[in-house]
Amino acid sequence: MLTKQRLDFPLELKSVSDTGEFEGYGSVFGVKDSYGDIVVPGAFQKSLDNWRTKSRYPAMLWQHQMAEPIGVYTDMKEDGVGLYLKGRLLIDDDPLAKRAHAHMKAGSLTGLSIGYVLRDWEYSKDKEAWLLKEIDLWEVSPVTFPSNDEARVSDVKSAFARGETPTPKSIERVLRDVGLSRSQAKAFMAEGYDALNLRDAEDVTLLDALKSLTFN
Secondary structure, rough: OOOEEEEEEOOOOEEEEOEEEEEEHHHEOOOOOOOEEEOOOOOOOOHHHHHHHHOOEEEEEOOOEEEEEEEEEEEEEEEOOEEEEEEEOOOOOOOOHHHHHHHHHHHHOOOOEEEEEEEEEEEEEEOOOEEEEEEEEEEEHHHHHHOOOOHHHHHHHHHHHHHOOOOOOHHHHHHHHHHOOOOHHHHHHHHHHOOOOOOHOOOHHHHHHHHHHOOO
């Protein structure tokens, strides 16, 4: 069963106007992030085409709060660099939008987080990364912290609670979030606890991290 996830990027702003308009890149193609993901060209195109048939774009939310829209996106497209977007914060009518605008201008709101369903992906051994091939956009939020580790752990626990099986990719990310290195997380996913060597097992921090993954 496909479930909603989040994909986090630095928000590379090209400009922010005094009236609330901004533009920039929400994702850059071909760059491996800290979790080993690479967004490939074309990943957003089908979703963007579907949104255009509705004459609108994904919602602009304040910090992923579904009840707190803060503006509208006026353009969103793929180009040779990545996911290019333009938006307008409703600074005259919404205090949260005005707050977001002030932080963007000051450079203290630098994250962009996307709510999405991952439709197609594969692992590349050559690149040692997950290639994200089709992303179904739901919402795009400017955020203070572009990576929410607790949310990732909570999402995996919630999936188990619903009787669903989280994807191996999402579990590997949680292992990274709670302290395992990339190689440890991959080894753990492939072979379980036995893949961790004795020195790892004696690492109190690592043991504490693994204890935090009790999904009940």
